[in-house]
Amino acid sequence: MKRKFIFLLILSAIIINNNSYSDNATADSDEVVIDLNDNTMTSESGVAVTNGNMKGLFYRLQRDPVTGEITFTNNALMNISQPTGNIKIETESGKVSQKDERGEFYNSFAYINVAKMTGAEAPNDKIYFGSPYIKYEDEKIYAKDSWVTTDFNIVNFQKEPQKAGYHIFSSDVLVEPDKQITLKNSDLFIGAKDVIPFTFPWFRANIRSGSKVPLFITLQSDDNYGTATSMGFLYGNRKDKFRGGFAPKFADKMGILVGRWENWYRFDNVGETRLNIDDWLIYAKEKSEPKNANELQDYEKRRKRYRVELTHDYDGENGSFHFISQNSTRSMVGNLTDVMEKFDNNNVYSSLGLDRFKFDKNIGFYNLDANLFNLGEAKDLSFTGKMSLVSDKKAYGLLVYDKIDDISYGSTIDHDLYTNLSLTKDNDKYKLTARYDYLYDMDPGSTRNDTMSRNERIGADFLLKENGLNISYDKRRGDDYRNFNFWEEDINTSARKRNVLGIDFSYTPTTVAKYEFNNFENIKASLGNYKVGNYTFTPSVSYNFLDRKLDTAKDTYRATVLGTNRLAEFNRFENILYNNSLERRADLNLSNDNETYRVGFGKTTSEIWSREGLFDGTYRKYENKSKFYEIQLGRQNLPLGSIGTFGIDGTFRQDEFDASSDKTSLINLKLNNDLFLYKTENFDVTNKFKAEIQKYNFSGNKNNEERRLITKSDYIKFDNSLVFDGKSTVSTYDIGYKRAKNPFGEKNKSGEQFITGLGIKFDEDTNLSLKYTDDKRFTTKTNSGKNVNDxxxxxxxxxxxxxxxxxxxxxxxxxxxxxxxxxxxxxxxxxxxxxxxxxxxxxxxxxxxxxxxxxxxxxxxxxxxxxxxxxxxxxxxxxxxxxxxxxxxxxxxxxxxxxxxxxxxxxxxxxxxxxxYRDKRFEQEELMKYATLEYEKPKDQITNDEIEQIRAILDRKSSFYNQFELTRIQDETFRIGxxxxxxxxxxxxxxxxxxxxxxxxxxxxxxxxxxxxxxxxxxxxxxxxxxxxxxxxxxxxxxxxxxxxxxxxxxxxxxxxxxxxxxxxxxxxxxxxxxxxxxxxxxxxxxxxxxxxxxxxxxxxxxxxxxxxxxxxxxxxxxxxxxxxxxxxxxxxxxxxxxxxxxxxxxxxxxxxxxxxxxxxxxxxxxx
Missing domain, CATH: 3.90.930 (Outer Surface Protein A; domain 3)
Structure with a gap:
């Protein structure tokens, strides 16, 4: 029964009554007369019949039990919803054959809503049709002596097309749904007058949603193409998985092009892939480069040209996946062309010291937004991905320069090229996660969120759930940025450093590089958890590598007035220039909630560059290689009667350095204590105290002592927190002190820190906080050896x-x-x-x-x-x-x-x-407007999910072009999108x-x-x-x-x-x-x-x-x-x-x- 109505669904372009303007077809009466003698059903008010996405209102139906043919008379009204636009139909009579899915309709009037396909506004959002005879066969509609118009006034004169402003009358019309309309032997009437002196033998129009293949001859006059003409054909029908179209283009100034070539494939369960090619120049008239530099623009635009767009879209029970890639010559990217023309016309390349960019070079843009879950046979796979990349960073850099050159300090404009991919397999037995992150910031430091300009990071984690075996891998190559302090802010700071063009981006940076690179690679394998009495035994091995270098970029103004020394650097306070270290270790852990027993051993290598006390670009290099063993003993939550608990932890480590008798020993002791000083129903006083002592000892060649201990320190550290909890009011007083000294040489003081603070939470909305920090650094790298607070x-x-x-x-x-x-x-x-x-x-x-x-x-x-x-x-x-x-x-x-x-x-x-100014009420109104157009339902039938899907569609539509600054300013507001x-x-x-x-x-x-x-x-x-x-x-x-x-x-x-x-x-x-x-x-x-x-x-x-x-x-x-x-x-x-x-x-x-x-x-x- 369902398939027999398909032809009605496709009837789309042909039929309606002006009193069918209601959005739903319904019967006013439940009274229905059924005659079993001649198999007829009759209702004066009509019977509403719903079948899938079609609603019909019928007044008299008759079925032939032998042939299965159904005949209807006394008019019928149908409302059919379909993805490309709703159809409303009124026909006086007709018959349908269930056996071979054929049908005939008499004296029909209809419209198809095309707002979603063309962007038309009501009341001009419909195409109207009328015909005395329509036949449906092989999912195609054949109409004899039919007319078509877009004049909405025709609804008042359904059977009098001559009263419309215009109409086209054709002897034969062939409608192939979601493909094309073909008109034969057509005449154009303005009112009742035939205004064409001859009958136009043939015309074809493209009605496939999203298709841009011209099916009738087009002509244009363009500066780049000259006089151009194009005409093509479509292949594949509405239900076919593979559809497409092809149209060559001939341009007298350019040559022969593939004007438009579409290849679309719709999968059963994983969405649709589309490959579209525009203006692919396969034969160019331009053969040789002109000697006149002013003619290079036209030559490059006409010598090579194309645009290839590949998309895949999926929304379903397993989530969403949206991918778009656009590869083209630069001349086919609207805003990039505008910028390049501006640079050519105004001699900007020369002013910036850049080589001229050519229009015939290639550039690609790639964007991904995916969130998939319940994948695979076991439904245990998930994937998330976001990507925004370009193939030609330098050409994209022109767009960035044009945009970023005008911003000020604290801007939110950012141009990040990035990839964030994650794949997870999670089931009852194990969990495996792999991830990859990539970042290339085209305007580093332009916003407060720019904490990196380059980043590439790959990681994986594996957990065997039965015994806790865990393996993790994390590798990163990139840099790090820090926020500018207000006293550093310079209105004239340029950002030449690290931008892809190597020219001054004259915005004031909001962040600045801290590390030129901060690379690491960490591998850890925890070989399972094994019960041993009241303890858990966990063996593990690890590999930890760090390669980090301080960024020594100089503030241009400071370099001018102070010279090109350390005082001109942004990061001048830092002493460690470079740190390259590697530790390989194995640990045997025995622990429970209160006790820890650990033995570790391994090898370390390190290379440190220190410029402590040096300001001329020189540094001291310290290289070490050692074997070590380490022992840790700890006990927590030891009771102190009813007044509190305490814990103690101790670590001993000894390093033996290669090719020498040098040894270092570390002792680290930690103590923590919680005292319940006062406790009542409504008021508690608790004191939390922590102390830590660390000391190194060295034995061996005294000349190597500093080298072995350059990054180490002896210190004593105290932290105390006193909490007054009055339930509604909670006060916390914190105080901490740390004193550090070098563990080598004269063991002079190297640092001293004092921290205190008071926090009072009066209620949920009222808070008071006071903080004070005093942090000092000391050095003995002076001419006289005296200890200086630098x-x-x-x-x-x-x-x-x-x-x-x-x-x-x-x-x-x-x-x-x-x-x-x-x-x-x-x-x-x-x-x-x-x-x-x-x-x-x-x-x-x-x-x-x-x-x-x-x-x-x-x-x-x-x-x-x-x-x-x-x-x-x-x-x-x-x-x-x-x-x-x-x-x-x-x-x-x-x-x-x-x-x-x-x-x-x-x-x-x-x-x-x-x-x-933002009116969010209007936003909801607009979303509702788009939703009623998209789903063609009244407002009271639109759900919240449909509203959110409209929001996602609109955001996704614009995000690709907004991300890459591809929209021209004159285009951005034209769409009001x-x-x-x-x-x-x-x-x-x-x-x-x-x-x-x-x-x-x-x-x-x-x-x-x-x-x-x-x-x-x-x-x-x-x-x-x-x-x-x-x-x-x-x-x-x-x-x-x-x-x-x-x-x-x-x-x-x-x-x-x-x-x-x-x-x-x-x-x-x-x-x-x-x-x-x-x-x-x-x-x-x-x-x-x-x-x-x-x-x-x-x-x-x-x-x-x-x-x-x-x-x-x-x-x-x-x-x-x-x-x-x-x-x-x-x-x-x-x-x-x-x-x-x-x-x-x-x-x-x-x-x-x-x-x-x-x-x-x-x-x-x-x-x-």
């Missing part, structure tokens, strides 16, 4: 938080002292940073105020000095709830002094303002004080002026960004102020008025002015790169529009313009039917006619 850090803070208030203060003092060192003149660096914050929470909002000051003063006895002071004043006001708003204002000052010109020209004030009502705006001004003191003109004193505006509201989208830069230039020892670059990008998309009756406006403008380009006047290049505007008027079911574009072309060293008139059926809003106009390529070229048919070539048409 580094000190003192920190204290207070934080108080209630349900309404949030108050805080913190202070850091750092003293770095050079006293009696051999490789540098005595110096002293005093650093201070303090912050104050205050916040107040209202019912649905919060206001926050903060102040920060960072100072860095350094004096060298030879006269070199540094005196910096940074200040920041910030205010933020946040409104929460369904409507969120953020107001942020920040004022910062950067002071370097006035004694030297190099200092004076850096003094800068920055002003930053931002505002963001973020399904939200939002507004965000920001502006940042950097005022150079030296320039301002000369001019008194703020606008003429800005070293950087950036801003942006993004609006998405109903049918309006606006995007605007701008950046202007200026700087001091050093020429022959004197400094001159001049402008560097100016860039503006604007995009507006607006629909004004009601759908089908309003106006549509698209416009974009791109300006780029490279002031360091001496050739701009010679090349007749002005600030304008390109501009375009299109204004359209919707007139019911169609739209007329006029457009104008003006773009600079390097090949002609002039601007080219294009003007046109476009006609669009609003059922297909993203592809105009035809256009006519004119164009001029600039220079001495004459104005020529321009036009296209079914394939519009324009930058105003979204390419991504």
């Amino acid at each position: 580094l000190s850090m003192r920190q204290y803070s207070i934080d108080f938080e209630t349900k309404k208030y949030d108050l805080g203060f913190s202070n850091t003092d750092i003293d770095f002292v050079g006293d009696d060192f051999s490789t540098i003149t005595d110096f002293r660096e005093d650093i201070n940073e303090h912050r104050i914050r205050a916040g107040y929470k209202f019912d649905n909002s919060k206001i926050s105020l903060s102040y920060a000051e960072g100072k860095d003063k350094l004096k060298v006895d030879d006269g070199r000095h540094l005196d910096r002071k940074n200040r920041m004043y910030s205010m933020a006001y946040n409104i929460y709830g369904d409507v969120e708003q953020d107001f942020v204002g920040t004022y910062k000052t950067y002071r370097y002094g006035h004694n030297r010109m190099v200092d004076d020209i850096r003094n800068t004030d920055t002003y930053s303002f931002s505002y963001a 973020n399904y939200k009502k939002t507004l965000s705006a920001y502006v940042t001004l950097e005022k150079n004080n030296k320039r301002y003191s000369q001019t008194g003109n703020l606008k003429d004193s800005l070293s950087k002026f950036t801003g942006g505006l993004t609006v998405s509201y109903n049918r309006l989208g606006i995007g605007y960004t701008f950046t202007e830069k200026s700087s001091w230039k050093n020429s022959g020892g004197s400094y001159k102020w001049s402008k560097d670059t100016k860039e503006h990008e604007l995009s507006i998309y607006a629909k004004i008025g009601k759908p089908s009756q309003g106006w549509k406006i698209k416009t974009y403008a791109m300006f780029y002015d490279n002031k360091n380009d001496p050739t701009s006047s010679k090349n007749r290049k002005r600030s304008l790169d390109s501009i375009g505007v299109e204004i359209g008027k919707e007139m019911g079911y169609y739209e007329w529009a006029i457009s104008y574009e003006n773009r600079y072309k390097t090949s002609s060293r002039d601007y080219e313009w294009r003007v046109g008139v476009h006609f669009t059926l609003l059922t297909f809003p993203n592809n105009s039917l035809f256009g006519i106009g004119a164009k001029n390529r600039g220079g001495t070229a004459s104005t020529k006619p321009d036009g296209y048919l079914l394939d519009r070539p324009s930058q105003l048409k979204n390419s991504y």
